[in-house]
Structure formats: C-alpha cells, structure tokens
Amino acid sequence: MARWEPNAQTRLQQAAMELFRERGFDGTSVAEIAERAGLTERTFFRHFADKREVLFVGGDWVTTDLRAGIADAPADATPLEVAEAAFSRLADAFEERREFSRTRHAVIDANPELMERERRKLALLADSVADGLRERGVDETRARLASEVGMAVFRTAYTRWATSSDGRTARAYLREAFAQAKAL
Amino acid sequence: MARWEPNAQTRLQQAAMELFRERGFDGTSVAEIAERAGLTERTFFRHFADKREVLFVGGDWVTTDLRAGIADAPADATPLEVAEAAFSRLADAFEERREFSRTRHAVIDANPELMERERRKLALLADSVADGLRERGVDETRARLASEVGMAVFRTAYTRWATSSDGRTARAYLREAFAQAKAL
DNA sequence: AGACTGACGACAGTAACTGACAACGCTTTC
DNA sequence: GAAAGCGTTGTCAGTTACTGTCGTCAGTCT
Secondary structure, three states: OOOOOOOHHHHHHHHHHHHHHHHOOOOOOHHHHHHHOOOOHHHHHHHOOOHHHHHOOOOHHHHHHHHHHHHHOOOOOOHHHHHHHHHHHHHHHHHHOHHHHHHHHHHHHOOHHHHHHHHHHHHHHHHHHHHHHHHOOOOHHHHHHHHHHHHHHHHHHHHHHHOOOOOOOHHHHHHHHHHHHHHO | OOOOOOOHHHHHHHHHHHHHHHHOOOOOOHHHHHHHOOOOHHHHHHHOOOHHHHHOOOOHHHHHHHHHHHHHOOOOOOHHHHHHHHHHHHHHHHHHOHHHHHHHHHHHHOOHHHHHHHHHHHHHHHHHHHHHHHHOOOOHHHHHHHHHHHHHHHHHHHHHHHOOOOOOOHHHHHHHHHHHHHHO
C-alpha cells in the first residue's frame, strides 16, 4: 500500500472549491482546506504558491491552445483576426468544461482578490498572443494593441457567457462580441 | 501646538515611495514605512486598507476627470470616440504629474502584486467609462466593449509613454495608439 | 542490503492585517 | 471655564498567510 493517498493536488483543489462556495474565499482558511483534503497546511503551500493559486494551476493547456490558434490562422489574416482565432480556441476549451468553468467564474467573481489574479493570468495570455503575433512579423505596437484589444473583447464575451442562462456557446458569444467591436 | 505632526497620510506615502525605490516592494515592511514616517504600523493600516494601497489612494480625481471627458464629448461622437475623449483627460492628468507618474509606474512595473492592483484600479475606471456611456444611451454590450477596448488602448499607450525617453506627451502617445487601433 | 529520492508532517518564525482599549489635544456645550 | 464628546494616534494581543528547516519513511535504484 502506498504511503499516502494519491492525487494530493487534485484533492486540495476540490476541497478548496467546495469550501469557497460554502463559506467564501475569505471565510475559509488554508488550514481548513488542507484538513478537508486530509493533508497539512504546509503541504498545501508545497503545491500552490499562495492561497489563490489553488484556483489557477493546471492552466498550462491554455497557452498551448492560444498558440495553436495563432498557428492555424490563415497567413493573410489581420493581427486582430489572428487574435480572434486564438481566443476562439480558448472559448472552445471553456465550453468543453462548461459547468466547471461557470462555477469557477462565480467563485472568482465574488472576490476582488481572485478577480485580480484572474486579470493577471489573462494579462499573461495577452502577452503570449502578442508574442505569437510578433513571430508572425507584426511590429511591436500593433501586436500589443491587437492582443490587448482581443483580450478585452474576449473578457466581455466570457463574462456574458459565464453569467448567461440561455444555452448559447462561448464561441457564439465571442463571435458576436468581435463583430460588435469591429463595428465600433 | 498640535498633538501630532500633520499630514500623516502624505508622509506615509512619501516614505513608502522612497523605500520601495530603495529596497523594492517586498523588501520593505509596513513597520519600516511607518517608522520612517514617524508613526506606528497600526496607524498605517488606519490610512490604507493594505500595504499596496499606499500607492493607489488619492486617485478619486481620476474618475472625475474621466466623467468630465465624457460629458464634454460631442453629442454625435461614436462610443469609442467618447472613450478616447475620456482617456485623453487621463493622459493629460498624468502628463501634469509627469515625473511622479513615471517613477510610480516604474515601482509598480517591478512587482506583479502591484501590477495586479493597478489592473484592478484600471478595471474600475473602465467600469466608470462604461457607466458614462450607458447614461448617454449606449446599450450595455457596446458600452462595455468600447470602455474595455479604450482601456486596452490606453494601457499600451501609457506603458509606452512611462518608459519612453523622448519628450513626447502622454496625449501624443494616446492619439497614436488610438489611430493604430482603428486601423486594425 | 544500502544509498537515494520524493512527498509528506512537525515546528518555529516572519509579516500582513484586525480588534479592543487607552491616551490626550481639540471642539462644543452649558 | 469646566465638562463632555470627538478624532487621531499608540499599545498590545491575536489570527492567518506564507517560509525555512529538519525529520520520516515507502518506493526505487544500484
């Protein structure tokens, strides 16, 4: 028999999600999360850099998805179209984890500290998209602008999707948002 | 004679700026800031909700400026033009405090935690712009999009201005960024 | 068999933040 | 002009996020 129960990290994440929904982010301590997962506080911090991070790790696939979206975009696409292609992949990924993504959004949305972290992560994604654009030969300023604007559009669409009650897909919301943005 | 030296809050802010530049944000404790200002740690937290906030309080004029910019925009301006008018006011305000704004940006840029807070504050400003647009009769989605996109453009321009070595004004950077964004 | 590794617990310590209460110059009230 | 109330600070004790260090032991490697 193994010395410890397996999947410590996953157990911590599940325990955290439960407790955050029950008592809110500030209302639950790291010690409580660890206890519910059958571990100690110290072990929690071996898996996550800080308390918030428990909701954000495991998102490496996101960057990969974005890059894949950029690579697949047609060679003659404008920078903004490339950004749209990248973020469309993201929308699809959220759609695949629909229920999880939506409850995760609700938890984050209820706490300013978590919203900050979410924005920071999204900013890193925007950086990643900007990098991809530069590699395509887009100049620095345009790359930054296209990625930032694309991210802004994505965020409005994502928020609307996560809080919507109709069954429309994330990609549908995103397409609509980009169309409206271009019309501005 | 007064019981205490006046301007406790300002003294704390100055002490914090100095220490953050000398030792970095993480390298200075709240106790040290308070000591340099001739106060106690407890008093620091009476003036600022948390350690980061010492760099962000006193920014109420910003919202007022944005609103004024919106109010002054011509009645037939598009939502994005209204947002541009609002953010132009902001650019002017930063230009007036040129040196202060630029060193403040350098301090914030050196620390992810501070960048998070900056983004959150900027997000609130975007909300404010969106509110102003809605009051002008712009529908919810377009208001959100215009303010978010406008904010994205502003942020790229602001970063470029804060790190630039030529003497161009913040407004010049902003105008250029908006022109390029529209060309996307 | 013995060395090594990896994931964990135990414990002590720092620093951010909070609540409760006391001190005391200043202002208001009678 | 004394008393009462107010506002800003100090003091102190406490909670919680987070870190460093060391010991433990099942599984793996040699």
